[in-house]
Structure formats: structure tokens, C-alpha cells
Amino acid sequence: MRILVIEDNRDILANVLDYLQLRGYATDCAEDGLSGLHLAATQHYDLIVLDVTLPAIDGFEVCQRLRKDGRDGTPIIMLTARDTLDDRLQGFACGADDYLVKPFALSELVARIGAVLRRTSGGSRRRLEVADLQYDLDTLEVSRAGKPLHLNPIGLKLLDILMRKSPAVVRREALEEALWGDDPPDSDSLRSHVHQLRQSIDKPFPVALLHTVHGVGFRLAAGEDDH
Secondary structure, eight states: OEEEEEOSOHHHHHHHHHHHHHTTOEEEEESSHHHHHHHHHHSOOSEEEEESSOSSSOHHHHHHHHHHTTOTTSOEEEEESOOSHHHHHHHHHHTOSEEEESSOOHHHHHHHHHHHHHHHTTTOOOEEEETTEEEETTTTEEEETTEEEOOOHHHHHHHHHHHHHTTSOEEHHHHHHHHHTTOOOOTHHHHHHHHHHHHHHTTTSSSOOEEEETTTEEEEOSSOOOO
16 A cells, blocks of 8 residues: 655654554655645555645645546545634545544554545455464454454564565565664564564464574465474
């Protein structure tokens, strides 16, 4: 899923982008209305997060232009500090699918994104599957053989990466960069998190899915021994 975030407040923009990427969304961004309109008109996005108060042209006009261009299929969630009824009605009149008032919790934004995507895609869900292991990317629920599993945020991110790459090997360096960027903790941290993940998704079950490729990294796949 690819999301465009159009927001001129750099702190809010950075926080939203980091949070969305942590939850598995691919993101692009723009800091003014014209740049955002150009990206939205020339690229494909599954959803647009659109601030109302923008330089050049505001979010209402961006939304109106996109709808006039026939891009009715791209859901739009508007962000704004304006919380009056008239402002919300104007947002919906412009063609927005949802309207979130600042300040907002990032978890609520992700929940709204999931709800809008399910509604506009006829109820379909984003789900990763490897063997009998399932990860619902909209609700962040993980289960194996129908049994719910409880993972911490790093465990969820680690599982996301390994499931998307399955059955390929993911190098240790790539995992560390994805989890911690340019400032990874000590060398035992990844090993510790992999151990915790293995305890959750493999220990209660007869077949192991998480395999260590010694000296290289890790893979998530059915029916392969560690080597």
C-alpha cells in the first residue's frame, strides 16, 4: 500500500511518515499544495493524507482539483486544526473520505486509514501469510493455526520484514537498518529480538518457520532447517 502525505509542518510530517513506514506502508510526501497535487496527479497512491492549511493552494482546493480530474478512486483523509462543523462539512463537500482534527494520535490516523481502505476496497484486508502464520496489517493482529499471538512493536516490524521477503534470506545488516536506522543498539539486540519472535511464533508449534542462516541472516519459511 502506497500513501501520499501532504503536510507543511515538518515535525508532523516526519512523525506521520515514520509511523506509517513502521506499519508497513510505502510513503511519499509533499510540503505544499502544488507539489502534492502534481504527485497525486502523476503517481498512483492507495490513499492520500492531506492537510488543509498548505502553502500555494490549500487542501480543500487540492481535493477539489483531484476529484474534478476524475481521481475519485483515491481515498483522501484530511488533517486540520479547524474543528468547526462548517469546516468538516466543507472537507466532505470537496470529496474527502474522512476528516481528522489536530492534534491527533498517530494510532488513530492508522486506524482511520485502515477503515477507509477497507471501505473503499469493498472490505478487503491487507494480510501477510506464510504457511499457517498470518499477520493482519490493518489490525496488527498475528495468529498461527488460528491461535492469536502477542508481539511487541519491534517484533511486529521484524515479522513484517521477514514475511514480505519470505522465503528469501534477509541479512542481519538489512534488519538492523530497518529496525533502528543508522543508530543500531549493541550487536546482541537483534539476536534477542529474533529469539523473542521465535519463542512466540515457533515454540508452541510442531513446525519451525523462523530459520537462522549462520553468518548471513534469517529467513521465514516452512520446512527448512537452520544451517
